[in-house]
Amino acid sequence: MAINPTALRKKRSLTPVRAAFFIAAISVTLAMAAAPYRAVAYVLEGPHVLELSAKAMGSIAALQTNQKLLIYPQSPEAAPTVYDETATYVMPERFRSDIVSDQIQRTHLVFADSSITVIDGRMTLGESPFDLYQQLLRSRTRPRLMRTLNRLGVETAISSLGRIKETVVFVLGARYPDESASQLAIDKETFLPIRLLLVDQGSTDAGRRLEIFYRNWQKVQSGWFPYQVDFTVNGRLAREIRVTDLRLNPSIPSELMDLEALKASVALHNADTPQGQKQEAVEAVQQAVQDFQKKFE
DSSP: OOOHHHHHHHHHHHHHHHHHHHHHHHHHHHHHHHHHHHHHHOOOOOOHHHHHHHHHEEESEEEEEEEEEEEEOSSTTOOOEEEEEEEEEETTTEEEEEEEEESSSSEEEETTTEEEEEEEEEEEEEEEEGTTHHHHHOOSSHHHHHHHHHHOOOOOEEEEEEEEEEEEEEEESSOOOOOOSSSEEEEEETTEEEEEEEEESSSSTTOOOOHHHHHHHEEEEEEEEEEEEEEEEEEEEEEEEEEEEEEEEEOOOGGGHHHHHHHHHHHHHHHSSSHHHHHHHHHHHHHHHHHHTTTOO
16 A cells, blocks of 8 residues: 555654643643642641651750840840840749849749749739740640640641741741731751741730741750840840850759749848838839830830
8 A cells, every 4th residue: 555655744743743742731730630749748737847846856954044135225226235144944844034233133933834023122913925935945845835835826736838038947827928826937957946926916016026036056965955036026126135155954942943932032022121112112113114124115
């Protein structure tokens, strides 16, 4: 049978075109099929992320740091006020920070869910949001991390992938890039916390954003600890902690970390103060508290 050369040339000329369409169709199909799989594979559930984060932070029994507390004024050209601060951690329940300076003496003591703040010998009501940074550092198991984050208003059942500058992170508490809800960002590679975002939803400061950045994580025995913590309020750098010295398992007197012992010390101080001076002291302390808090606003 004779072969038509024209028909043969047509078949040969169409074959590469059909092959190209076929390859393109296969590629699109495979991409569509793989996309859902990639999303499921890389976005871990919140409890799983926290389990890995707890393992990454590791266990530390007790430590004490000397650190510089820098408080930045609202005016960007003004220099920050610097305080020497001592922070003591007895994991997982107890924390104490002490500032002693010519301007102010401040002690903040935490045991479990209770805390006391004493400024110039007087107890004050409420807890500064800037004291919350240490709760995450004391939470080094998955159950405790979940409990801490839930108390801070972070919904640990929600997780997504996001990015903070150049770092890919797991975001717990919101769907990235939503930042209208409190959330925790955890480094996707190291599983160490990077940023805790606390959004005030229920007060006169509704919408106020406090961001706590944990930086310069360093190996400490069998765990990791950040040597720098930055605080921003609505995007403005308000405060910074720089660790200058860290001691593991220091000798800590039991009364130093005891809430009742601190209360008794305050009561004894007040009992020794004459009545007339008490009112002056109260007013002076109230003014000191207001001045101190204004530095954070």
